[in-house]
């Protein structure tokens with residue numbers, strides 16, 4: 001079976017009126033179907049740039065990017081993108097928001113409606129379908145945004161700090177819920193996060209980036225008991241804190257390693 005994501009020797013240069021700047025260089029990244037991979041690193045090391053290139057939102061300056069063996073030429077229905085902000089339409093109900101992608105693609109069928117209903121149920125939103133985003137908490141809105149992303153049945157999910165605007169308790173609850181859903185659906189995911197504890201608890205593999213220009217410094221495989229558990233439980237597993245410290249040290253060594261300081265020692 002083809003790899004889900006194959007990035008080979010990719011670099012990206014941003015050109016602005018102030019000149020050209022090399023954001024990332026020499027990026028090699030492969031992700032297998034069903035794998036959950038996190039990208040961590042100091043601010044400006046190119047995490048969002050890498051996700052945007054994989055999503056087909058920006059073209060790499062050099063190198064190749066393939067999804068399921070096919071070169072990426074632009075945004076694809078096989079790839080879902082979820083951001084820190086939920087971007088729900090305030091004038092639509094949660095149900096209407098969840099259905100927008102399918103409406104635009106004219107894929108509203110009784111089957112797709114049933115699938116969205118099942119996802120809303122799984123995300124604990126069955127009672128909120130007729131409510132508007134402003135009537136919901138931040139965590140509920142992020143869950144609704146995830147349902148909308150999953151409704152299109154993407155094979156690959158790109159998650160750019162989707163939990164960072166939430167309070168700590170909501171974030172922990174949502175991590176479990178999201179990972180459980182993605183696992184049951186057999187999805188592949190790449191998560192960008194500043195929270196090392198979240199990266200370890202959610203992932204099969206954590207990729208540490210450095211900057212100037214953005215490059216991959218190291219890759220850590222999360223061992224079996226931690227990897228199998230859901231995030232809340234994973235934090236209790238032996239070996240979790242050792243891995244945390246290893247990642248922390250790695251990031252401290254990167255120039256200006258700014259990581260979520262409150263995450264230290266969790």
Ligand SMILES: Nc1ncnc2c1ncn2[C@@H]1O[C@H](COP(=O)(O)OP(=O)(O)OP(=O)(O)O)[C@@H](O)[C@H]1O
Pocket residue numbers: 014015016021023041042043044045046047048049050214
């Ligand atoms: N649209 C753009 N135009 C010019 N430069 C950009 C643009 N987007 C990002 N950059 C630059 O590219 C580099 C990588 O940025 P990117 O946003 O990918 O990093 P990041 O690791 O996601 O950062 P953060 O953790 O702060 O979100 C940075 O130096 C940034 O200033």
